[in-house]
Amino acid sequence: MSGIIAIVGRPNVGKSTLFNRLVEEKQAIIDAKSGVTRDRNYGEGVWNGREFTVIDTGGVTIKSDDAFEDAICKQVVMAMNEADVIIFMVDVKTGITDLDSNVADMLRRANKPFFLVVNKVDDGKYLYDATEFYSLGLGDYFTISSANGSGTGDLLDAVIAKLPPEKPKDDSKNVEEIPHVAVVGRPNVGKSSFINALIGEEQHIVTPVAGTTRDSIGTRFNKFGYDYYFIDTAGLRKKEKVNEDLEFYSVLRSIRSLESADVCVLMIDANDGIESQDMNILHLIIKNNKGVVICVNKWDLIEKTTNTARDFEENLRKKIAPFSDVPIIFTSVLEKQRIQKILEKIHEVYENRKRRVQTARLNEIMLEAIDRFSPPAIKGKNIKIKYVTQLPTPYPAFAFFASNAKYVKDSYKRYLENQLRKNFNFNGTTVRIYVRDK
Numbered sequence: 001m002s003g004i005i006a007i008v009g010r011p012n013v014g015k016s017t018l019f020n021r022l023v024e025e026k027q028a029i030i031d032a033k034s035g036v037t038r039d040r041n042y043g044e045g046v047w048n049g050r051e052f053t054v055i056d057t058g059g060v061t062i063k064s065d066d067a068f069e070d071a072i073c074k075q076v077v078m079a080m081n082e083a084d085v086i087i088f089m090v091d092v093k094t095g096i097t098d099l100d101s102n103v104a105d106m107l108r109r110a111n112k113p114f115f116l117v118v119n120k121v122d123d124g125k126y127l128y129d130a131t132e133f134y135s136l137g138l139g140d141y142f143t144i145s146s147a148n149g150s151g152t153g154d155l156l157d158a159v160i161a162k163l164p165p166e167k168p169k170d171d172s173k174n175v176e177e178i179p180h181v182a183v184v185g186r187p188n189v190g191k192s193s194f195i196n197a198l199i200g201e202e203q204h205i206v207t208p209v210a211g212t213t214r215d216s217i218g219t220r221f222n223k224f225g226y227d228y229y230f231i232d233t234a235g236l237r238k239k240e241k242v243n244e245d246l247e248f249y250s251v252l253r254s255i256r257s258l259e260s261a262d263v264c265v266l267m268i269d270a271n272d273g274i275e276s277q278d279m280n281i282l283h284l285i286i287k288n289n290k291g292v293v294i295c296v297n298k299w300d301l302i303e304k305t306t307n308t309a310r311d312f313e314e315n316l317r318k319k320i321a322p323f324s325d326v327p328i329i330f331t332s333v334l335e336k337q338r339i340q341k342i343l344e345k346i347h348e349v350y351e352n353r354k355r356r357v358q359t360a361r362l363n364e365i366m367l368e369a370i371d372r373f374s375p376p377a378i379k380g381k382n383i384k385i386k387y388v389t390q391l392p393t394p395y396p397a398f399a400f401f402a403s404n405a406k407y408v409k410d411s412y413k414r415y416l417e418n419q420l421r422k423n424f425n426f427n428g429t430t431v432r433i434y435v436r437d438k
């Protein structure tokens with residue numbers, strides 16, 4: 001459950017404008033990934049590493065025989081049922097209308113966190129006008145401009161704080177909760193052979209779990225002390241030869257299966273080294289913040305001298321830099337070499353991706369690293385990082401709170417990331433760094 005935010009209010013107050021702003025960045029990624037048009041009433045957003053879903057009730061179609069007020073009320077009721085948090089939007093330019101008062105009454109009676117948001121405060125001169133909305137009796141409000149984005153950051157901070165915790169943990173180990181693994185790579189690198197080597201004849205195809213996003217048909221592998229769910233193995237086991245020959249098909253399929261994965265095994269062919277399609281898949285993995293284990297397969301076919309593996313590995317790490325803190329294993333699926341090692345690394349990366357660092361220890365180590373090498377002052381602005389906290393994301397993400405945060409350069413963020421990697425084990429997983437004003 002990512003947490004659902006609903007935006008309610010009269011038409012023309014600016015709901016879709018805010019909606020578009022909230023889903024903008026994430027939507028671009030999703031659209032690029034699936035290549036399909038999305039239902040614009042419903043979108044994914046991310047703020048400070050926290051993912052959420054936004055519903056724009058204004059876009060929800062309504063039966064035409066409903067009276068206008070009824071229709072709006074129905075939207076509010078729907079929002080109260082479906083959402084975790086409600087944004088109630090009003091318009092500073094028109095002031096309070098009867099409809100606004102009705103919605104306010106409904107919200108006041110409902111047992112659901114909500115925020116009164118006064119929109120179209122494009123400029124400080126409207127701040128005074130906004131005070132009229134106190135008379136709705138809903139208490140404090142946020143002033144924003146959906147059009148230019150001002151005030152939306154503070155609003156999101158407050159909204160996110162009211163969302164339920166990201167992944168409610170359950171002790172029973174059903175398939176949803178065991179590590180989800182996607183085996184990805186170009187055609188003919190050995191993905192199917194790997195799955196078949198693991199699962200052999202005693203396959204157990206797991207049926208999709210209704211109502212979840214993890215709906216690709218896969219296989220549960222429970223052996224040698226490991227318990228994994230391999231995604232989309234049906235496709236790997238009965239290969240669609242025609243399509244498989246198309247390079248891009250493997251990328252498309254990777255996109256689909258890596259979406260629900262925790263860890264990806266990226267298989268490449270030792271004869272070819274890492275190619276552009278491999279890099280495309282790797283970038284997708286990184287963009288989606290999944291864990292990764294790189295397998296250089298068909299190692300049996302390589303003529304080896306003392307340093308062959310070392311040189312190959314060095315070269316590979318250079319090519320995938322800066323994301324080079326990743327396990328690389330040389331395998332031969334055909335000769336069943338180092339298959340166990342893959343299973344072991346999947347486990348490690350899964351654990352690294354989940355790793356939570358204690359705040360006290362995190363600050364102790366990182367503030368010392370920052371003391372040793374502080375962010376250089378930029379344009380006369382001193383940057384002082386005051387503290388750091390890990391965000392409640394399924395992958396490692398850290399917020400550093402600083403003065404003049406926006407002047408912190410990417411190169412310095414990379415320094416912070418490297419220090420985190422040096423001190424805590426994040427091998428095989430992305431580490432996101434956010435610097436925020438404090």
Ligand code: GDP
Nearest residue numbers: 010011012013014015016017058120145146147
């Ligand atoms: P909805 O019907 O509530 O979804 O409203 P829209 O998002 O479609 O916006 C209605 C109109 O208000 C559009 O012409 C927007 O460009 C405009 N609008 C939305 N947000 C703002 C804002 O923050 N400031 C100003 N000045 N206009 C806005």
Ligand code: GDP
Nearest residue numbers: 187188189190191192193297298301332333334
């Ligand atoms: P996929 O398209 O990635 O699923 O690749 P397959 O598993 O179908 O393998 C393609 C070909 O490579 C098959 O002929 C396999 O037998 C062969 N192959 C797979 N793994 C290895 C390996 O480790 N060494 C060698 N020599 N051949 C392999």
